Amino acid sequence: xxxxxxxxxxxxxxxxxxxxxxxxxxxxxxxxxxxxxxxxxxxxxxxxxxxxxxxxxxxxxxxxxxxxxxxxxxxxxxxxxxxxxxxxxxxxxxxxxxxxxxxxxxxxxxxxx
Amino acid sequence: xxxxxxxxxxxxxxxxxxxxxxxxxxxxxxxxxxxxxxxxxxxxxxxxxxxxxxxxxxxxxxxxxxxxxxxxxxxxxxxxxxxxxxxxxxxxxxxxxxxxxxxxxxxxxxxxxx
Numbered sequence: 001x002x003x004x005x006x007x008x009x010x011x012x013x014x015x016x017x018x019x020x021x022x023x024x025x026x027x028x029x030x031x032x033x034x035x036x037x038x039x040x041x042x043x044x045x046x047x048x049x050x051x052x053x054x055x056x057x058x059x060x061x062x063x064x065x066x067x068x069x070x071x072x073x074x075x076x077x078x079x080x081x082x083x084x085x086x087x088x089x090x091x092x093x094x095x096x097x098x099x100x101x102x103x104x105x106x107x108x109x110x111x112x113x
Numbered sequence: 114x115x116x117x118x119x120x121x122x123x124x125x126x127x128x129x130x131x132x133x134x135x136x137x138x139x140x141x142x143x144x145x146x147x148x149x150x151x152x153x154x155x156x157x158x159x160x161x162x163x164x165x166x167x168x169x170x171x172x173x174x175x176x177x178x179x180x181x182x183x184x185x186x187x188x189x190x191x192x193x194x195x196x197x198x199x200x201x202x203x204x205x206x207x208x209x210x211x212x213x214x215x216x217x218x219x220x221x222x223x224x225x226x227x
Contacts, residue, residue, distance in 0.1 A: 006156075041200055041220035043157070090156050100145040100206045102215055104156035 003027055006091050006105035013081055014113055021076045021108045023091030030095070032074040033102065036060060037088040049074055081112040115140045117205050119218025127226055132193050134221045136203035137185040145206035146179060146186045147215070152199045161188070193225045 004025040013019055023032070034047040035058075045058030049068040063085070064078050074093075078085055091105040116139040126132050138146075144165040149157035163170045163177045163186065170177050174193075179186040190197055203218040 041202075041222070043202065043217040045214070092156075100215070101147065101159060101162065103159065104149075106154075106156045 004091060004093055004103055004105040006089075006108050008108060009106060010109045010111075012111045012113060015080075015082055017081050019078050019081055019110070021089055021091075021110070023074045023076070023105055024072050025074075025093045025103075025105075026072060027093060027095070027103070028071065029093035029103075030071065031093060032068065033092040033094075034058070034064075034066060034074070034076050035090040035092065036062065037090055037107070043090065047076065081110075083112045086110060086112050115143075115205070115207060115214075115216045117203060117216045117218045119203050119221060121221060122219065123222045123224070125224045125226065126193055128193060128195060130193055132190045132197070132223055132225075134188045134201055134203065134223075135185060136187070136205075136218050137183075138205040138216070139184070140205070140207050140216075141181075141184065143184075143205040143207045146177070147204050147206070148175075148177060148188050149202040149204070150199045151202065151220075157202055190223075193223075195225050195227055198223055198225045 007022045030051045032049045035043045036046050044060035046060050046062040047066040049055050055066050064076050066076050088107050090107045092102040094102045119136045147162035150160045151157040161177050163179050174191050176189045200220045200222050202220050204215040206215050
């Protein structure tokens with residue numbers, strides 16, 4: 001079983017608030033990812049990281065930002081939450097080199113009112 | 114661009130029947146094809162995967178087949194059980210600028226009725 005954690009699991013917050021979604025993994029994986037999952041189930045990559053101090057934007061444009069200061073930690077921040085940010089956010093990680101397997105955390109369900 | 118199409122979007126079967134989910138991909142450079150199962154309120158869980166040098170792989174009641182010429186791969190679940198009810202995602206991986214990108218299908222909601 002993959003050791004990747006996300007907190008909080010559920011968050012309801014008002015418009016304009018700053019929020020940070022936490023993601024951490026204990027597998028020593030160098031690559032980490034954030035996906036946004038819409039109600040229609042599709043997974044959209046919004047950010048990824050090759051390793052410490054490396055971050056890139058994914059396929060789906062997002063107003064969120066990420067940082068990677070430590071290998072095990074990949075937080076996602078929204079400076080000013082809006083109702084359009086309401087979604088499920090999933091964090092994943094994968095291992096060294098050519099290892100393709102991505103392991104997902106349990107997700108954070110964000111609702112912005 | 115890269116694309117993975119998944120069918121059907123919903124699938125309903127009786128307990129004990131088989132279920133088949135099919136995916137096609139667009140990039141011939143794809144060489145890794147995982148399948149994920151997502152239960153309600155949880156993140157996707159990797160259940161089986163196949164690499165491009167293999168045509169078929171089996172793990173107990175689940176199997177995956179790959180046809181590289183036709184660029185399609187399928188998930189087969191035999192002797193389905195109610196606990197198999199979930200959303201299933203296929204994906205195709207392709208090396209992109211030094212990291213291994215996964216392109217996901219849109220998902221199949223499987224319901225197994227007792």
